[in-house]
Amino acid sequence: MDNPEWVAILTTASSEAEAEKLATALVDSRLAACITITPIRSIYRWQGELCKEAEWQLTIKTRLDAFGAIAQKIKALHSYEVPELIALPLIAGSPDYLNWIDQQLQLSPT
DSSP states (O other): OOSOSEEEEEEEESSHHHHHHHHHHHHHTTSOSEEEEEEEEEEEEETTEEEEEEEEEEEEEEEGGGHHHHHHHHHHHOSSSSOOOEEEEOOOOOHHHHHHHHHHOOOOOO
16 A cells, blocks of 8 residues: 555654643644544653653544644644654554544645
C-alpha cells in the first residue's frame, strides 16, 4: 500500500492536560475522528542528554490527507520544540469503523 487512505498519527504530550487540549482541538476542528490518550514512559536523547520521562501518547485516527493540517495544529499548540509526529498506515479495518471515521471528518480539498 503506497498511499493509505486512513492512518493513525502518533504524538506525545508532557501532561494529561496538554494531551486533552491537543485531542480536543483536533476532534473539535474535525481533523480527527477519535483520539485515544495513554500514559507512557519514554526514553530518548535530547540536546545530548539521556531523558527518561512520563508522557501521554495520543493515537489520532484520521485520513492521510489530514496529516499536514494536524501537524500544523499540533506544532502551534504543543509545548515541545520538536513534537513527535508520525503516521502509521491502517492496512485493514472494519468497513463500518472506517466509514465512521470519514463521517466525522471535514477536510479541506487539497
